[in-house]
Amino acid sequence: MQNPFENALKQLEKAANIMNLDKNVHAILKQPDRVMAVSVPVKMDNGEVKVFTGFRSQYNDALGPYKGGIRYHENVSLDEVKALSFWMMVKCATVNIPMGGGKGGIIVDSKKLSEGELERMSREYVRKIWREIGSDKDVPAPDMYTTPKIMGWMRDEFEKLVGHSDPGVITGKAIADGGSEGREQATAQGGVYVTRELMKKLNLKANETKVAIQGMGNVGGFMAKLLAADGFKIVALSDSKGGVYNPDGLDLDKVFVHKEKIGSLSGMDGVQNVSNAELLELPVDILVPSAMENQITSDNADKIKAKIIVEMANGPTTPEADEVLSARGIVVVPDVLANAGGVTVSCFEWEQNVKDQKWSEAEVLAKLEPIMVNAFNEVWETKDKYSVPMRTAAFVKAIERVASKIKV
8 A cells, every 4th residue: 555645755755855955945835834633532322432533634834824634434544534634735835825724634434423423533533623614724624524514513613612702613514504506516617727728838728629528526526517518529538436428429418317316327228337446548639537546556557548648536547657657748737727626715715714705606616717727737737847647747836836935
């Protein structure tokens, strides 16, 4: 099993060498500012107390308060949250929002907990870390298996402990609790803005471009609809169980109705069924991995037929696969740029909360577009300047920004 934090440090080293990063700044950036490991005792419905382990990694706040999700998953580990907090620092700096990098998690299979147990665990986690979070310090958000409802419990618990209202302490809240309009499709919308810019750079036309999307959750589903509205031909789409493919283009309305009715994509008429692994190797122009990490590896990177990969999942490509794709001339728009629309709108939510404002969905999307377009163009220029792939360029640009604020 690859250690995600070791991967993150390799990426840091690569960028540091290219940009001749000050060795003292490099040393500082090799470790998070602070890591918390906490015990989270929960009284279960049967009266027994079960103790869970929770973490919060605060990587760097040179650009603003730490920012990043909290995940509930059996595989959560200290190295994972450290790596994810590093990537959040890079992502926020890539799109130039005033936030640093953070990440948290609890080792738990949350599907086995009742709603009461889930609420007690969420509140207890906040009781263990509350002194180190707040709208001016560290702003958590939802991640794997955490929801707006859970964020509401956490905000409520935090406010009880500090004795005053602080709606900006957590983002990803329900709209009624101070969440932002436009947040649901923000990640996909940011990805579409970036894809449009890439099409301009490469002189490609949407109506001549075939797209395969792995994953049709919040991000993949919106991505399919938004790209189709732009004229792209969506030829493949998958969920966790498998996917559907039609080289002439899918009827998305039919696909979504079928998924809604059956609960999966299997058994649909007029399409070929493909596995998630097969979808990655289809003859398409653009591949959009928007499901799990580590999908494109050294085992399948040489079989990818797409000319462009737009990473909407976090970490879908391993470092080894990156080398293969780069050597083959495949353009990879990295996750820290492609899917940064989500954290950008989370930053907007924080700003609205702190300033006691409420923006419409149209205002949110109007503010998002120039941020994504500028970030894309800065990464593209950095790529050309150093003759490196876009991922390395994004890291160089981000670390330049962070380094400029670090006093050694």
